[in-house]
Amino acid sequence: MSSKLIIVADLQRFKLFTSKIDPLGRESVELLENVETLNTHQRLSEKVSDQQGNFQGVGASGSGEDHNIALEAERRRIKEIAGQISESLKKHGHESWYFAAPKAINNQIVELLDPAVKKAMTINLHSDLTKTPDDELLEHFTK
Numbered sequence: 001m002s003s004k005l006i007i008v009a010d011l012q013r014f015k016l017f018t019s020k021i022d023p024l025g026r027e028s029v030e031l032l033e034n035v036e037t038l039n040t041h042q043r044l045s046e047k048v049s050d051q052q053g054n055f056q057g058v059g060a061s062g063s064g065e066d067h068n069i070a071l072e073a074e075r076r077r078i079k080e081i082a083g084q085i086s087e088s089l090k091k092h093g094h095e096s097w098y099f100a101a102p103k104a105i106n107n108q109i110v111e112l113l114d115p116a117v118k119k120a121m122t123i124n125l126h127s128d129l130t131k132t133p134d135d136e137l138l139e140h141f142t143k
Contacts, residue, residue, distance in 0.1 A: 003094065003096070004096055004122075005089065006018075006029060006098045006141065007099050008132070008137070009081050009101045009130065010101060011078075011081075012036060013034075014033070015033065016088045017030060017032060017137065018030050018032055018094075019138065028135070029137050033088055078109055079112060081101075081105075081109050082109050082113055085109070086117055089117060095120075097120055098121070098123040098141050099121055099125070100126075100127050100128070100141075101127075102128040103127075125140060
């Protein structure tokens with residue numbers, strides 16, 4: 001059982017690390033899971049099958065309207081991330097865990113976690129650390 005797990009996420013990436021201590025007492029991280037969602041990189045026209053102009057019938061309207069598709073996709077991805085967190089924490093034993101996600105989605109993700117998972121979270125940073133080099137990651141959580 002690892003004592004600490006570190007999760008960093010944004011809408012495209014989810015990374016799970018464990019902290020380890022070497023024989024000299026230095027703490028470092030090891031990547032356990034790395035999931036990159038390519039669906040968020042697609043253009044809207046690649047995600048939906050209807051092209052502008054297909055609905056030219058009487059009373060048809062809405063040409064060019066996205067009907068909040070982007071917001072719905074973001075909401076679904078946030079829900080997926082919360083599920084990934086719960087699943088990963090169950091799979092990898094731990095005493096505590098740290099979390100970092102951009103401010104825009106952090107609280108939404110945390111709200112979707114069940115209370116037992118939230119209680120074990122020691123540090124929650126409102127920062128996007130998904131592109132931070134692994135050897136610099138711990139510095140952000142120990143400041």
